[in-house]
Amino acid sequence: MTVEAPTVPDRTRASAPSAPRRNRWARLTRIGLSVLSVLLGVLIWDLVSRNYTAFFLPSPRLTLEGAVELVRDGTLWDSVSASSTRILTGWLLGVLVGVPMGLLMGCIPWLRLMLDPYIQFFRFVPPIAFVTLAIIWLGPGEASKVALIFYTTVFIVALNTLAGVLSVNEIRMRAARALGAGPVRSLVSVVLPSTVPHVVTGARLAMGNSFLTIVSAEIVAAQSGLGSLIWTARNYAKTEWVFVGIIALGLLGYLFDWILRLVTGRTLRRYGVTF
Amino acid sequence: MTVDDTAPVPTRAGPPASRAGAPIRIRDVDISFGEFVAVRGASLDIAAGELVCLLGPSGCGKSTLLNAVAGFVRPAAGEVTCGDEQVTGPDVARGVVFQSAEALFPWLTVRQNVAFGPQMRGVPKAQRDAVVERYLAMVGLAHSAERFPDQLSGGMRQRAQLARVLANDPSVVLMDEPFGALDAQTRLVMQVELDRIWRETGATIVFVTHDIGEAILLGDRIVTMTAGPSAAIKKDYRCDLPRPRDLTDPACAALFRELREDIGAEVARTLRAQGLDDGHDGRPGTGHPGGERTEAR
Numbered sequence: 001m002t003v004e005a006p007t008v009p010d011r012t013r014a015s016a017p018s019a020p021r022r023n024r025w026a027r028l029t030r031i032g033l034s035v036l037s038v039l040l041g042v043l044i045w046d047l048v049s050r051n052y053t054a055f056f057l058p059s060p061r062l063t064l065e066g067a068v069e070l071v072r073d074g075t076l077w078d079s080v081s082a083s084s085t086r087i088l089t090g091w092l093l094g095v096l097v098g099v100p101m102g103l104l105m106g107c108i109p110w111l112r113l114m115l116d117p118y119i120q121f122f123r124f125v126p127p128i129a130f131v132t133l134a135i136i137w138l139g140p141g142e143a144s145k146v147a148l149i150f151y152t153t154v155f156i157v158a159l160n161t162l163a164g165v166l167s168v169n170e171i172r173m174r175a176a177r178a179l180g181a182g183p184v185r186s187l188v189s190v191v192l193p194s195t196v197p198h199v200v201t202g203a204r205l206a207m208g209n210s211f212l213t214i215v216s217a218e219i220v221a222a223q224s225g226l227g228s229l230i231w232t233a234r235n236y237a238k239t240e241w242v243f244v245g246i247i248a249l250g251l252l253g254y255l256f257d258w259i260l261r262l263v264t265g266r267t268l269r270r271y272g273v274t275f
Numbered sequence: 276m277t278v279d280d281t282a283p284v285p286t287r288a289g290p291p292a293s294r295a296g297a298p299i300r301i302r303d304v305d306i307s308f309g310e311f312v313a314v315r316g317a318s319l320d321i322a323a324g325e326l327v328c329l330l331g332p333s334g335c336g337k338s339t340l341l342n343a344v345a346g347f348v349r350p351a352a353g354e355v356t357c358g359d360e361q362v363t364g365p366d367v368a369r370g371v372v373f374q375s376a377e378a379l380f381p382w383l384t385v386r387q388n389v390a391f392g393p394q395m396r397g398v399p400k401a402q403r404d405a406v407v408e409r410y411l412a413m414v415g416l417a418h419s420a421e422r423f424p425d426q427l428s429g430g431m432r433q434r435a436q437l438a439r440v441l442a443n444d445p446s447v448v449l450m451d452e453p454f455g456a457l458d459a460q461t462r463l464v465m466q467v468e469l470d471r472i473w474r475e476t477g478a479t480i481v482f483v484t485h486d487i488g489e490a491i492l493l494g495d496r497i498v499t500m501t502a503g504p505s506a507a508i509k510k511d512y513r514c515d516l517p518r519p520r521d522l523t524d525p526a527c528a529a530l531f532r533e534l535r536e537d538i539g540a541e542v543a544r545t546l547r548a549q550g551l552d553d554g555h556d557g558r559p560g561t562g563h564p565g566g567e568r569t570e571a572r
Contacts, residue, residue: 175373193382
């Protein structure tokens with residue numbers, strides 16, 4: 001027992017013993033470069049915008065003023081919260097349905113074969129194609145938007161989960177069976193935990209797609225939301241509002257993904273989720 | 276075996292208190308995968324509590340035969356019995372230690388991994404904890420119980436696998452080249468440990484290896500196999516040299532030479548078969564070195 005020296009029982013893997021200081025510097029450099037890059041981008045935007053009218057390309061300053069205006073009258077917050085609510089609801093429902101669906105498809109070959117034609121077919125039909133149908137069937141209210149987000153999420157999550165199930169190590173499954181785990185216990189105690197990284201990847205991809213979907217849906221039929229904000233800006237010839245909407249979308253998506261990575265990276269680390 | 280064993284063990288065959296090993300009978304077993312015949316006509320009797328090493332060159336079908344005993348593959352013909360029951364699938368009575376540490380559940384700590392089997396069998400918490408503690412101590416992992424498999428060395432992972440299997444109170448432990456991926460020093464330590472643990476538990480052990488030295492250090496019997504495909508049992512060596520054994524001991528060295536010759540003949544046969552296949556390569560459409568030609572030998 002002397003051969004294998006125990007190491008520090010610590011789940012966090014710092015790369016080297018003297019790493020903390022070097023890590024901090026590396027991190028500062030990384031953040032510094034990102035900030036520099038953004039500032040440069042805004043600068044270029046500003047320089048270019050001087051050659052055009054505010055209608056064609058509003059300057060960063062004008063855009064900022066537009067943002068302040070929209071924040072003051074509450075439009076921006078209403079739009080962000082309306083879009084966020086739709087995305088989160090549809091996405092959450094999609095994940096909740098997509099994961100069991102992928103698990104079952106992975107474990108029951110006949111179910112997989114039966115669902116496969118539908119999945120292969122609808123994979124290529126983007127949610128935008130369903131906007132009209134969703135409104136006809138579910139009305140112009142929240143349900144139609146949530147349903148579209150759900151639609152886009154459920155396939156991505158189910159397919160990723162399925163891929164995860166199919167790639168579960170056979171040795172691991174044999175070990176579970178030899179240890180007394182029946183089919184159901186194996187599914188819950190071995191297949192599901194093994195699949196977690198795939199599920200998280202699917203959920204992240206689906207989050208991105210949800211943003212694509214929500215904007216199209218809100219442009220076609222909504223009185224609120226960032227898509228609606230971008231679309232109505234046209235009526236007032238307020239191009240800077242379009243910019244505000246686009247920037248808000250980008251930041252919101254970044255924020256959601258960051259939270260998702262943070263939460264899953266913290267709570268699901270033992271399942272191999274690392275960011 | 277002395278651990279309290281009053282818990283209901285639903286899938287366990289035989290009397291609940293029988294901690295001693297179960298005998299294994301392999302009768303005229305054929306195992307094939309599609310057209311490919313991996314094992315043909317293998318027969319082997321293993322007494323209760325025996326430690327039998329299955330020795331053979333790589334790809335000779337020894338792991339396949341072990342998988343049939345484990346219940347992972349169904350023989351195309353013949354039968355495998357363990358105790359009084361015919362093997363029809365995996366069972367907690369037959370624990371399996373795999374070569375790959377992938378068999379451990381990486382999201383569970385060592386303690387949780389070891390507790391997995393008892394948990395699946397519905398052993399009450401208090402009793403489960405005692406069993407887990409006992410086997411963690413037996414394999415020398417008590418101090419690493421809260422660590423995750425990826426924080427362990429290769430040797431420690433195999434100890435964890437062994438503890439996890441033993442915690443299920445198996446009458447048979449099947450080991451598929453369990454030390455094959457370890458460095459030479461660690462392997463030596465593990466072999467000595469296994470020898471001790473086997474005597475403490477009294478389980479029947481079938482140990483697959485291609486390492487002649489390992490087989491001599493561990494086996495009551497060393498069973499060699501012919502080179503696959505269509506592998507069969509070749510020869511059965513009884514080895515009752517005193518334990519712990521030392522490979523430099525003249526008796527061990529003599530057995531080593533004998534086994535090396537035995538295995539060497541199988542390796543040579545495989546190479547000849549490949550050489551023969553090479554000779555056919557000039558002709559188009561001879562296909563890949565399948566079963567028929569090698570069966571003709």
